[in-house]
Amino acid sequence: MNRRRKIYEGKAKILYEGPEAGTLIQHFKDDATANNAEKKDQFDGKGVLNNRISEYLFTRLSEIGVPTHFIRSMNMREQLIKEVEIIPLEVVVRNIAAGTICKRLGVEEGKPLPRSIIEFYYKNDELGDPLIAEEHITAFGWANPQEIDDIMSLAIRINDYLCGLFTGIGIQVVDFKLEFGRHFQGDIMRIILADEISPDSCRLWDIDTNESLDKDKFRKDEGGLIEAYQEVARRLGILSDNERVITKGPVLVK
Ligand code: TMP
Numbered sequence: 001m002n003r004r005r006k007i008y009e010g011k012a013k014i015l016y017e018g019p020e021a022g023t024l025i026q027h028f029k030d031d032a033t034a035n036n037a038e039k040k041d042q043f044d045g046k047g048v049l050n051n052r053i054s055e056y057l058f059t060r061l062s063e064i065g066v067p068t069h070f071i072r073s074m075n076m077r078e079q080l081i082k083e084v085e086i087i088p089l090e091v092v093v094r095n096i097a098a099g100t101i102c103k104r105l106g107v108e109e110g111k112p113l114p115r116s117i118i119e120f121y122y123k124n125d126e127l128g129d130p131l132i133a134e135e136h137i138t139a140f141g142w143a144n145p146q147e148i149d150d151i152m153s154l155a156i157r158i159n160d161y162l163c164g165l166f167t168g169i170g171i172q173v174v175d176f177k178l179e180f181g182r183h184f185q186g187d188i189m190r191i192i193l194a195d196e197i198s199p200d201s202c203r204l205w206d207i208d209t210n211e212s213l214d215k216d217k218f219r220k221d222e223g224g225l226i227e228a229y230q231e232v233a234r235r236l237g238i239l240s241d242n243e244r245v246i247t248k249g250p251v252l253v254k
Pocket residue numbers: 090092098099100101121129175176177200201202203
């Protein structure tokens with residue numbers, strides 16, 4: 001029986017109460033959704049891969065001075081994180097045109113953008129996460145101008161780091177989504193990176209073939225999602241060539 005108190009269950013993750021005050025356990029599920037959960041499926045081992053990839057990227061980012069919620073790994077699907085007050089924004093950074101920007105602005109998919117673009121979406125499933133302007137963020141009090149500045153400068157640093165890291169392993173960072181939270185320590189509040197960075201929340205294309213190594217495999221029904229996520233993990237050096245992700249516990253033989 002699971003005695004832990006569930007704090008929140010999202011489409012691909014669950015948050016449980018952590019062992020100490022101010023901490024939570026972030027659990028990565030195998031569920032995948034697309035089109036605001038109209039399309040749903042399960043992929044054995046996706047949660048394990050995303051946990052491992054996100055843990056790796058958050059650790060590297062904190063080494064270059066990006067404050068994150070990650071504390072330590074707990075097990076194959078779970079990590080201990082700092083509790084934050086989530087800012088209700090999905091912060092999308094785009095380097096190459098793909099996804100909704102193509103439909104919205106008529107840009108050709110695969111075209112490098114004139115410069116990296118940061119977009120804000122209001123995190124609200126009922127409304128389908130609409131694109132918003134900074135004006136909406138400040139007018140509705142979702143974040144103040146200083147917080148928006150902090151978020152944008154962190155997003156730019158994260159993009160620079162990820163582009164360098166992934167280029168080195170033959171992958172283009174097309175776009176990705178970040179979430180941030182307010183972390184309180186006594187009277188001090190600072191904005192830190194929260195949620196995850198994984199092939200669920202990024203578009204990652206092989207440099208040579210432009211093959212998607214991300215959730216577009218599922219969105220576009222291409223198949224091979226787990227193989228693509230494994231390839232990302234293998235190239236990052238966090239999954240050895242012959243390692244397979246153990247997805248389920250022992251199977252009962254009847
Ligand atoms: P989009 O092209 O659908 O707007 O998505 C841009 C990138 O952000 C893509 O890598 C997927 C990611 N993303 C999420 O992971 N969750 C979200 O809710 C949104 C809006 C985008």
